[in-house]
Amino acid sequence: MSTIASSLSRAAHLGKLCGVGLMVVQTAFGQSPQPAASALPLSDLSAFRKTDKNWRIAGDVSADLNQNNVLNTGKGTGILVNLPDKKANANLMTNVEHGDADLELDYMMAKGSNSGIYLQGRYEVQLFDSWGVKNPRTVDNGSIYERWDESRPEGQKGYEGHPARMNASRAPGLWQHLKISFQAPRFNAAGQKTSNARMLLVELNGVPIHENVELTGPTRGALFNDEKPTGPLMIQGDHGPVAFRNVVIKNFDKPRPQLNNLQYAYYTGKYNRQPDLNSLPPEAKGPTDALTVGLSRSQNEFVLRFTGDLNLAESGEYQFQMATPGGFGTMLVDGKPVLNWREWGQEGKATLAGGRHPVEIIYSKITDWARPGLGLLIAGPGVRPTELHQLGSMPLGSPTNPILMSRVGEPTVHRSFLTIQGRKLPHAVSVGDPSGIHYSMDLENGSIAQVWKGDFMDVTPMWEDRGNGMALPMGSVMVMAAGPTVAPLADANAAWPPMLTTPEENDTKKYRFRGYDLDAAGRPTFRYEVNGVAIEDQIRPDGEGKFLTRELRVAGAPAGMYVRLAAGTDIAPVSEGLFVVDGKYYVRTAAKPTIRNAASGKELVMPVGGTVQYEIMW
Amino acid sequence: MTLFHKKWAVSLLTAGLLAGLTQPGQAQSPSAKTALPATEDDYYKMVTLPVPEGVVLEVGGLAVLPNNKLAVSTRRGDVYLIDNPYMDNYRTPYFRKFASGLHEILGLAYKDGSLYMAQRGELTKLTDRDGDGRADRYETVYAWPISAHYHEYSFGPILMPDGSMFVTGNVAFGDQEWWRGESRVPWRGWTMRITPDGKMEPWATGMRSPCGIGLVDGQFFYADNQGDWMGSGFIMPVNKGDFTGHPAGLRWTNRPESPVKLTDRELYAKVDPRFSPPDGPLVKPENIESERGKALFEVAKEIPAVKTPAVWLPHSVLGISTSEIVTNNTGGTFGPFFEGQLFVGDQGQSKIDRVFLEKVNGTWQGAAFPFREGFMSGVLRMAWGRDGSMFVGQTNRGWGSTGKAPFGLQRLVWSGRTPFEMKTIRAMPDGFEVEFTQPVDKKTAEDPASYELTGFIYKYHPVYGSPIIDDKNCAVKGIAVSPDGMKVRLVVDGLREKYVHEVKIDGVRNQSGQPLLHNAGYYTLNVIPEGRKLAASEFKAVTVNPHAGHTGMKMNETVSPDGPAGATAKAGTTPAAKGKPATGAKPAALAKRTTVQPASWTNGPDQVITIGTQPGLKFDQTKVTVKAGSKIKWTFANNDDMPHNCVIVQPGTALEVGDQAIKMGLKGMNQGYIPNSAKILYHTKLNGPGAADTIYLVAPDKPGQYTYVCTVPGHASLMQGTLEVVP
DSSP: OOOHHHHHHHHHOOOOOSSSOOSSSSSSOOOOOOOEEOOOOOOSTTTBOOTTTTTTEEEEEEOSHHHHHHHEEEEEEEEEOOOOOSSSSOOEEEEEEEEEEEEEEEEEOOTTOOOEEEEETEEEEEOOTTTTOOOOOOTTTTTTOOOETTSSSSTOOOOOOOOOSSSOOOOOOEEEEEEEEEEEOOOOTSOEEEEEEEEEEEEEEEEEEEEEEOOOOOOTTSSSSSOSEEEEEEEOOOOOOEEEEEEEEEESOOOOOEEEEEEEEEEESSOOOOOOOOOGSSEEEEEEESSSSOOSSSSSSSSHHHHHHEEEEOEEEEEEEEEEEEEEEEEEEEEHHHHEEEEEEEEEEEESSSSEEEEEEEEEETTTOOOOOOOEEEEEEEEEEEBOTTTTOOOOOOOOOOOOOOOSSOOEEEEEEEETTEEEEEEEEEOOTTEEEEEETTTTTTTEEEESSSOEEEEHHHSSSSOSSSSSSEEEEEOOOOOOEEOOSSSSSSOOSSSOOTTTOOTTEEEEEEEEEOOOOEEEEEEEEEEEEEEEEEEEOSSSSSSSEEEEEEEEEOTTEEEEEEEESSSEEEEEEEETTTTTTTEOOOOEEEEEEEETTTEEEEOOOEEEEEEEEE | OOHHHHHHHHHHHHHHHHOOOTTTTTTOOOOOTSOOOOOGGGGGEEEEEEOOOTTTEEEEEEEOOOOOOOEETTTTSSSSEEEEETTTGGOOOEEEEEEEEOOOOOOEEEEETTTEOOSSEEEEEEOOSSSSOOOOEEEEEEEEOOOOTTTOOOOOOOOEESOOOOEOOEEEOOSTTTTSSSSSSSSEEEEEEOOTOOEEEEEEEOOOSEEEEEETTTEEEEOOOOOBBBSSEEEEEEEOOOOOOOOGGGGGSSSSSSSSSOOHHHHTTTTTTOOOOOOSOOOOOOOOOOOOOOHHHHHHHHOBOOOSSSSEEETTBBBEEEEEEOOOOOEEEEEEETTTTTEEEEETTEEEEEEEEEEEEEEEEEEEEEEEESSSSOHHHHHHTTTSSSEEEEEEETOOOOOOOOOEEEEEESOOOOOOOEEEEETTTTEEEEESSSOOOOOTOOOGGEEEEEEEEOOOSSSSSSOEEEEEEEOOOEEOOOOOOSSEEEEEEOOTTTTEEEEOOOBBBBTTTTBOSOOOOEEEEEEOOOOOOOOHHHHGGGOOOTTTOOOOTTOTSSOOOOOSSTOOOTTOOOOOTTTTTOSSOOOOOOOOOOOOOOTTTTTTOOOEEOEEETTTTSSSEEEEEEEEOOEEEEEEESSSOBBOOOEEOOTTHHHHHHHEEEEEEEHHHHTTTSSSSSTTEEOOOOOOOOOOEEEEEOSSSOOEEEEEESSSSTTTTTEEEEEEOOO
């Protein structure tokens, strides 16, 4: 029906299977199959080639927001730290070499610092303190650094750098997350390059910043001038302090699985249960060079059966995903079902030896209003998710033109529904700022639900067709803890209430949202009441895209009311008035809140009265 | 000096439309024999306001402000103030953005310098305190619970005489039973009364899609839309504690603050809600043709809290999605003949109906008539201008409409001329009295053949919509034309209380020989008034009923039966021979709807085609190519949430056939909106939401660009595809 159709097509608009162009229209696939990953051990430096003293292992690390190039370390293991100085400032190379690979890691920059990750020791993704930068350049965090040709005229020596799509960076001293899907250059038997290296997808702090970028050659400062099928990972060590943890490399260096010697048979009939095809005469049959639904003669009530060989280069565990819109499907490998008789789509896995495996794939189409399609995806050791079906065998959804509020020229207030980590916020507002720093409030309890930097909002889900009322933040989102900011507590140790009143209760004496006033610039000050106490809540960007200042003006000095500045798994003091929450953001305040234990970890709490002001910096 | 060529020419065109403003009451055109037939445009001119590019004016609310400005709120969350919406001095209206960032505003009211509007989750008051022309205080008068389902629209407010504000809220739909309206949080599916200081009291429930709300003589009225439990759209007065039909909101009647005491259990004891079995498959309720079921008024007899409509708006005839109620208190400037009557908007068919209301024994009832069609998009809101013209705010995003523009703002201006219309229909102790806007010609008025009355009602059931049931011709027994010719009293047999009565007057002419501009009115006869019946001497007796035996269920001759393969079709199609062996020659011609594969197709169809739908009145494929003369298995699967059919017609005839389907009137739905037309080659049945129909057909011999179209009234202009027949 129309609403299901529109929400499924929206799913297609929003999400693709990572790294693969399998547009999911009729079904919703889960996570793409994950081959085994190998984490770099960081208990010592044994994973790396011998290097200089600037590289070390630590258990803890933090930055100084006021001083350039300062990272403070604590004893322990698990964190790789670079502290270069004039004497020691070498680069770091892994012992392992990689070709096609996915790299995922956390890193932390010192203030003003500069480093880089070189895939194959040749192609650099820049690591930089770009806190507050509005329009990233090629030198900024996450950008693909430029190539260099000394022989070119002055001012044009650098070329083919790719700036990050937007600034998804965090402040110094906070952990940032980088994911790179890389494809190595290809060479023929004579050793000539037949295709360029590529950054298939680079995501910084959850935001795609590069897609399908071709690299014509090594970038500036690479370890090598040539290009090869493999190379070590290199981290730049001579520019500034940087720390790493959770470094994981997934290699995709094995030949892709193939389907060969395919035969097909086509039957008519409507089979909800798996038929015995051996006793059914096919309407058509023969060899085929591709697994495709195009061999069917009609739109519905048919069965397509394929038999052939699945050729695997490696032994290991293989994951499969099958799409059979409007019908049932099954797949047998070596005569045993790996994907059972199920409708619409499914996942499965099997441990298989390298070599040839007889395979049988069956699709029974029964639902008349669904478009037929047949898709099969395989992933396994050293193999990216690979489509085994022919292009066109899966229906491609009709694209929707996005409706975007990307850059706002003036402060913009936007009411919508929101969904945050699966939770629906029916009364919510988002405020966008020209400086590129934005936030959303949960108006059912007067709390900041999420903050982000970059572009403002994708409003396609609410303004396209009937819509579902939802708007999506664009840019790198940081979700804040759910629950009210101001709440009554029986005493200073009482548990923080998850909400002030339930939607069904809607008790205005416990909490009541009163609206907001706009100042001359169009920025809102929110007004609400907690237990009848009037509160004015003003959140202002710093103007440089670095932090938000929140000022809560509470009428009177009501007893038994507290304000919770932050909540997380861990809250640690950094310096006077500066706290770091889960390594993800800072809270800075002149007030004197206490860190107290909570069911979920830690909370930053203080009694309310008068005006409370604090900054959220990230 | 700002009048230059182009602007002047455009404005002149607009002025030309207004040039029809003659003295009110001017005599009709002299020679009716050679005069062109009258159209709605002769009497009410439609002016389209230019909207600046980039302004997405999906109108959700309209409010005329004291200073000649028009305030418009939109589904995109903006509020615009429009200067000079009347385009005085031929100048273009000026748009100024007053506010933005609200969540789908669907109403607007002006009070004491502030604008009030319902957005998804709250009633908001906007005020410009610093006088810069933009709102700076966004005040939440009251925030109600909402579950964030897409269908949970909130409408209003209506300002009541006592200063309070009424807001209504749509239901959500089930995740599993997607066809069933439900109330996920309090007070969805309710009318809420909210005081200016922000206190809310739940007022009444039974609402499903209460987009249209309005004030009539101080009484709060609301309009609902066809859907599950709602056989057709209607308008209804709503008082505290009322239940208006849809059970979703009954979920909350056990709360102490609920003035409605009826529980859903009590209601379901009277009408089976037909929930899917808890462990079993999901089964969407469909109309059971063989069962008469119950009408809403029959349930209301057993349960006092259940209320019935004042005026039903017969589905597909008077509209498909009721949207707005306004009362004409313009003091005659919108046509004195319609002073005091209601106008009701329809989104899906881009038109406005007119309703005459009266009270009989304290019960609201009356007649609904077509009034004006042809609006550019879906009519959502109407508001009276300072000069008695009517602003019509429009949007069709998400549902499509006969008018294809995605949004618009138009103004309806009375031309000053008087149309020949039924001005009112009043219930009488022995029939009806029809008052006309002009004196009738006595001969045609006294001819019983001029009149045809049919009584019918709708089922009350959990199914989406309802066919008409119990339809019966009501015999006219006597006719009395008033001496001045302005009124005709009909003595009618077979009237039934609570039933809708179609009063079709095809034959009456005015004294210039013109027929009625709109020849039918629909009177909801809740109560037959007491009083004196006409004596036999007072009316001209009618002895023969020219429409005896006619009912809405009359089958069209050329509608094909679903029969076994090769069934003999009715007149007009070639029968296919039974059991004839396949010779490889041209396949035998088929009936217009054959649902079983012909036995002669031993190799099956040459081609199998499946057509689905997309939201916004679209087929999911707009082009299909077939070989001439080939055997086709054609499935139309309706995966939309409103009924559709699929009709294959001769090239270039889709709109014509669509028009014929509209003209089927009341019979339409029962016959699947398939008119008796030689232009129709094949057709499916009318598929309810989620249903599919498979037919077997032989592609035409003659190559060309044929069309397949949905002929549900209001759909044909948008919902088409090309059937390309190649040699």
